[in-house]
Ligand SMILES: NC(=O)C1=CN([C@@H]2O[C@H](COP(=O)(O)OP(=O)(O)OC[C@H]3O[C@@H](n4cnc5c(N)ncnc54)[C@H](OP(=O)(O)O)[C@@H]3O)[C@@H](O)[C@H]2O)[C@H](O)CC1
């Protein structure tokens with residue numbers, strides 16, 4: 132987080148963020164894949180070191196936010212977490228997800244590279260509806276459904292999570308939540324809700340600089356951490 136004064140936080144819009152990323156990539160400072168790996172590493176570093184048994188339920192959306200999620204899945208599995216990925220739109224990479232649905236991940240993206248890497252290293256994916264089968268226990272939910280690219284209502288994406296979350300809470304589960312970059316259900320530049328119940332994160336890990344939505348979240352008492360992913364000042 133860049134401070135131009137003790138109390139002033141410089142916010143960047145989603146368009147400015149993309150311009151910064153594109154400029155860094157064009158200057159050869161980093162590739163998109165390297166930026167995504169650094170983003171995933173920063174999120175994994177923010178994960179509490181819970182004692183086992185501990186499940187990380189990683190919700191991976193169809194864009195590069197979901198790509199960050201596949202990096203986090205790989206890193207947490209390597210650290211001994213039980214990891215389950217729930218990934219709408221990735222049927223082309225994970226046939227076990229069944230026939231394609233309304234959400235489609237684009238092929239040939241950095242996210243797709245990480246989705247394939249998760250698959251090739253033995254990882255699997257389940258539909259979001261399979262959250263209903265997750266036993267109540269010690270659960271970390273990583274929200275990598277939508278990030279700075281969300282633009283329209285996403286209640287349908289979040290509904291399976293809220294249904295499972297109600298069951299876990301009734302069963303007394305210990306649930307912690309972490310959002311990658313922006314909680315799903317918020318517009319990055321206005322902070323406006325894009326869902327009746329946006330994802331509620333205990334912690335949001337964003338990259339390079341806060342966006343306007345983060346100022347709203349901090350004002351509402353949500354913890355926001357800014358990770359440096361090597362995009363310079
Ligand atoms: N190298 C990089 O670009 C890095 C990016 N980081 C991470 O990337 C995201 C931004 O990724 P982006 O793909 O631009 O956007 P999102 O992942 O947030 O989502 C866009 C995709 O989701 C679809 N979408 C949008 N709204 C909805 C919705 N309500 N329901 C379903 N699907 C939705 C959208 O589809 P369209 O039809 O709108 O095209 C896109 O497919 C950023 O937040 C970071 O997490 C890395 O952190 C750094 C490197």
Ligand SMILES: [K+]
Pocket residue numbers: 196274275276277278310311312313314315
């Ligand atoms: K997110």
